[in-house]
Amino acid sequence: MEQADNLLLRIQKYDKTFSKGQKRLAAYVLKNYDKAVFLTASKLGKEVGVSESTTVRFATQLGYKGFPEFHRALEELVRNKLNSIQRMKVTYGHVPEAEILDTVFQSDIEIIKLTMEHIDHAAFEMAVETLLSARTIYxxxxxxxxxxxxxxxxxxNMILDDxxxxxxxxxxxxxxxxIRIGDQDAIIGISFPRYSMRTLKAIEFANNRNAKVITLTDSVHSPINLYSSCNLIARSDMASIVDSLVAPLSVVNALVVALCMKxxxxxxHTLETMEKIWDEYQVYSNDEMEHADDTIKMLNPEQEDQKT
Known part of the structure; x- marks a missing residue:
């Protein structure tokens, strides 16, 4: 929550230097950050009664490079401050019901794009190598x-031994x-807001046992990153009462594909073995009707007589 707290501290710090319009912006953000997070620079200015340029200058006055960086800090604030009920109220007040499907799709697309642009490729490669060399993966x-x-x-489990x-x-x-985790093992901790204390404690325990720690989370400020030297960051912006996990799932898919290639x-060999097992025990069926025809034979009257 460092970045979120930092935004509030910056507003308090620079309050005396603000113009009248910037003071109105500061007051609005402090009181209505749950609504401001959904507004562009233009819309935020219009809501407060100032120009878009005043809104942009407000962001730079706070020490941010521009409105987008200010907005990311605002997102971090909202992500950590709001509970599920508050998120639902905020979101459904923002998105017309008829537009929910398109809005969520578009939001997910943007989240994946942002994750792709900013993910640390070196950390990703380190994660792959760490998993390949680990004795046991938790x-x-x-x-x-x-x-x-x-x-x-x-x-x-299809790729690695334990x-x-x-x-x-x-x-x-x-x-x-x-209990048996040690320095030859690795653990992958997955945590997104609201962050789980049980996941944090598990990561801390593994770190204290000198296990390799890989984290998949939404921010460099995520608490589980305290115990990790390999951080995979995937965006998880609010789209409804839940956080979108499409970007984290894409990172998981990429890990699986990279390990398969290695x-x-x-x-x-594993898949060939599994296919034989699946066929033998009829785990999957290409066509349920064909499956039924192959296994269920109807007896004619003569066969019934012979059977009895």
């Missing part, structure tokens, strides 16, 4: 992040599942 993601952790675990998805029904059970022979 994965933890709680609440809304649990599907990401489960998805990643499912595919890593992958363990940490079940999170209680804090004590988390540590019991990690372990092509092993992956092919």
């Amino acid at each position: 994965i933890i993601g709680i609440r809304s992040c649990a599907p990401l952790a489960s998805f990643l675990s499912f595919y890593l 992958v363990r998805l940490i079940q999170t029904s209680s804090a004590s059970e988390i540590f019991e599942q990690m 372990r092509q022979k092993e992956v092919v």
